[in-house]
Amino acid sequence: MEAYEAQWNKAKDQPEVFWSAIAAHFQWKKPWNKVLEWNFEEPCIRWFEGAQLNITENCLDRHLDSIGDQAALVWEPNDPSEPFQSLSYRELHQEVETAAAMLRMHGIKKGDRVCIYLPMVPELAIAVMACARVGAIHSVVFGGFSAQSIADRINDAQCNLVICSDGAFRGSKTIPMKSTVDDALDRCPSVNKVLVLTRSRSAVSMIKTRDFWWKEEFEKAKEKRAELGYAEVMEAEDPLFILYTSGSTGKPKGVVHTTAGYMVWANYTFVNAFQFQPGDVHFCTADIGWITGHSYILYGPLSAGATSLMFEGVPSWPDARRFWQIVEKHRVQLFYTAPTAIRSLMGSPYRPSENDLSSLRVLGSVGEPINETAWQWYKDEVGGGRLPITDTWWQTETGGIMICPIPGITPEKPGKATLPLPGIVPVLFNEKGEELHALQSSGNLCIKAPWPGMLRTTWGDHERCKNTYFSAYPGNYFTGDGCERDADGYYKITGRVDDVLNVSGHRIGTAELENAINQFTDVVESAVVGYPHEIKGQGIYAFVILNRTPEDPALIKQDILATVSRLIGPIAKPDEILFVEALPKTRSGKIMRRILRKIAEGQPEAIGDTSTLLDPDVVKAILEASQNKP
Numbered sequence: 001m002e003a004y005e006a007q008w009n010k011a012k013d014q015p016e017v018f019w020s021a022i023a024a025h026f027q028w029k030k031p032w033n034k035v036l037e038w039n040f041e042e043p044c045i046r047w048f049e050g051a052q053l054n055i056t057e058n059c060l061d062r063h064l065d066s067i068g069d070q071a072a073l074v075w076e077p078n079d080p081s082e083p084f085q086s087l088s089y090r091e092l093h094q095e096v097e098t099a100a101a102m103l104r105m106h107g108i109k110k111g112d113r114v115c116i117y118l119p120m121v122p123e124l125a126i127a128v129m130a131c132a133r134v135g136a137i138h139s140v141v142f143g144g145f146s147a148q149s150i151a152d153r154i155n156d157a158q159c160n161l162v163i164c165s166d167g168a169f170r171g172s173k174t175i176p177m178k179s180t181v182d183d184a185l186d187r188c189p190s191v192n193k194v195l196v197l198t199r200s201r202s203a204v205s206m207i208k209t210r211d212f213w214w215k216e217e218f219e220k221a222k223e224k225r226a227e228l229g230y231a232e233v234m235e236a237e238d239p240l241f242i243l244y245t246s247g248s249t250g251k252p253k254g255v256v257h258t259t260a261g262y263m264v265w266a267n268y269t270f271v272n273a274f275q276f277q278p279g280d281v282h283f284c285t286a287d288i289g290w291i292t293g294h295s296y297i298l299y300g301p302l303s304a305g306a307t308s309l310m311f312e313g314v315p316s317w318p319d320a321r322r323f324w325q326i327v328e329k330h331r332v333q334l335f336y337t338a339p340t341a342i343r344s345l346m347g348s349p350y351r352p353s354e355n356d357l358s359s360l361r362v363l364g365s366v367g368e369p370i371n372e373t374a375w376q377w378y379k380d381e382v383g384g385g386r387l388p389i390t391d392t393w394w395q396t397e398t399g400g401i402m403i404c405p406i407p408g409i410t411p412e413k414p415g416k417a418t419l420p421l422p423g424i425v426p427v428l429f430n431e432k433g434e435e436l437h438a439l440q441s442s443g444n445l446c447i448k449a450p451w452p453g454m455l456r457t458t459w460g461d462h463e464r465c466k467n468t469y470f471s472a473y474p475g476n477y478f479t480g481d482g483c484e485r486d487a488d489g490y491y492k493i494t495g496r497v498d499d500v501l502n503v504s505g506h507r508i509g510t511a512e513l514e515n516a517i518n519q520f521t522d523v524v525e526s527a528v529v530g531y532p533h534e535i536k537g538q539g540i541y542a543f544v545i546l547n548r549t550p551e552d553p554a555l556i557k558q559d560i561l562a563t564v565s566r567l568i569g570p571i572a573k574p575d576e577i578l579f580v581e582a583l584p585k586t587r588s589g590k591i592m593r594r595i596l597r598k599i600a601e602g603q604p605e606a607i608g609d610t611s612t613l614l615d616p617d618v619v620k621a622i623l624e625a626s627q628n629k630p
């Protein structure tokens with residue numbers, strides 16, 4: 001703990017000295033002139049200015065002499081009867097070089113944007129790294145998003161090329177991918193090439209001169225590997241990727257991460273938050289379509305020389321033993337999952353200890369607050385009561401882990417993310433914008449100073465970045481999260497304070513979801529709130545006004561769900577829909593979500609004062625409707 005405190009103080013007092021010592025461990029084509037330059041007003045954040053590098057050389061090339069034959073990626077397929085695959089660092093390096101040559105043969109160059117819409121197969125990792133190799137900016141879109149969502153993301157970033165598969169396997173289901181991309185591409189004039197990987201062997205349409213089979217193009221690229229597989233020279237602040245995430249207003253925004261700072265942060269946080277040791281197998285159960293997969297399946301573990309395990313399937317199929325079987329089969333040391341997965345497995349008849357979990361050394365949690373019951377189950381049932389749990393708080397925007405216990409070092413408290421990593425200076429503010437200096441306080445969580453992995457902008461709209469993150473508490477980065485700090489200085493993140501829901505660890509903006517529901521023909525208006533859900537953490541409750549009394553309300557609900565699936569994706573489907581006559585509004589026309597939340601939570605007695613409402617009787621009517629709900 002003393003060493004941690006010393007490091008934390010050093011990073012705070014002398015950030016340039018601290019981070020230049022850490023960055024010295026990487027492979028640079030040219031060293032930096034200045035470690036850090038910043039202001040949070042514009043905002044302008046520049047780390048390692050003047051340095052040149054390629055992140056894939058740091059993830060692949062530099063490991064070849066020392067651990068070239070060690071597995072870099074182990075891939076466990078959806079169906080356990082299909083054989084797993086293992087790619088050594090040498091093999092992965094070759095594949096990435098070949099894929100980079102393939103992209104260059106299709107005209108992709110530094111700065112171009114490439115959209116990747118793939119299931120969790122090794123080619124997803126290869127495609128992402130190949131983009132980074134040629135300096136193209138990757139925008140990975142999670143496989144659960146709809147054609148409309150893909151189109152919005154492609155158009156916002158003006159992508160030239162899309163990489164997708166024919167279909168995907170998820171549990172017992174086969175999901176179409178190419179046909180979804182085809183629907184998106186009707187609206188995406190910037191895209192002129194599509195590379196299609198065969199996974200599910202489903203029939204797909206292929207358009208001459210636009211669509212190409214990955215397998216054939218990859219074969220052709222093999223002989224160009226030496227010539228066209230080279231690592232592009234990147235400036236420290238060149239964008240590495242865009243990842244879209246939901247906010248409280250409008251369409252999802254493209255969070256932009258740049259090369260050097262993100263690399264240093266992903267690596268530093270991986271090594272420290274998991275206490276990585278050479279030879280460790282790291283199993284992160286997230287999808288590469290989210291930031292957790294970017295940082296802790298790909299860039300963090302690979303830059304550290306770990307063996308990263310990638311799993312195509314779901315925890316519950318063929319049955320709820322799958323995670324534990326994988327841990328046993330591949331002798332996993334570091335296991336990183338989400339509270340929602342833990343809660344869903346808690347209810348299963350299988351006990352994790354029926355499998356041999358003796359290889360495990362560290363357990364991690366991410367994505368949402370972990371309730372104490374789930375934390376304790378994880379500790380006892382998966383960790384045998386002896387393994388440390390690192391509850392890691394962070395965001396798409398932060399690039400890597402920010403607040404977490406250092407496993408085996410920081411004394412744990414169930415449900416608390418505990419203390420900030422070196423480099424992170426959390427501060428709390430009250431609603432009035434005053435900083436809360438007392439140790440024991442609760443307020444809105446901000447970060448006072450820059451860290452290498454923070455977002456630099458939102459793609460195509462720097463004003464939006466400034467307004468969303470740097471305006472609420474001037475001089476600070478605002479996280480959007482509420483937080484409690486206890487007498488020991490430990491942080492407990494309590495959830496979003498803005499209109500963003502966190503459903504099964506997925507971020508969904510209420511405004512975005514309401515827009516989708518309102519597109520349904522018969523909907524006049526809607527309001528969406530979150531409520532506590534035993535497994536998902538938060539469930540989605542939609543209050544909907546229709547323009548007529550439905551003949552078959554159940555069918556209309558299904559229609560609304562289908563509309564949401566089509567416009568955003570199945571992950572955004574409400575759990576509950578209640579048809580109402582009116583919504584509770586203030587005289588100025590603002591929906592009082594606080595009231596709707598209490599109704600959704602089943603706590604009408606806690607609704608409180610309704611006198612500021614335009615029409616207080618509305619609440620009575622909604623309550624009646626909710627009690628008579630079929």
Ligand code: WTA
Nearest residue numbers: 366367368369391392393394395396493496
């Ligand atoms: C929430 C995921 C409590 C938080 C890496 C944050 C958490 C949002 C935790 C970011 C945690 C993430 N405890 N809440 N350990 N980790 N969150 O961008 O509300 O998908 O703002 O990044 O998830 O979600 P995102």
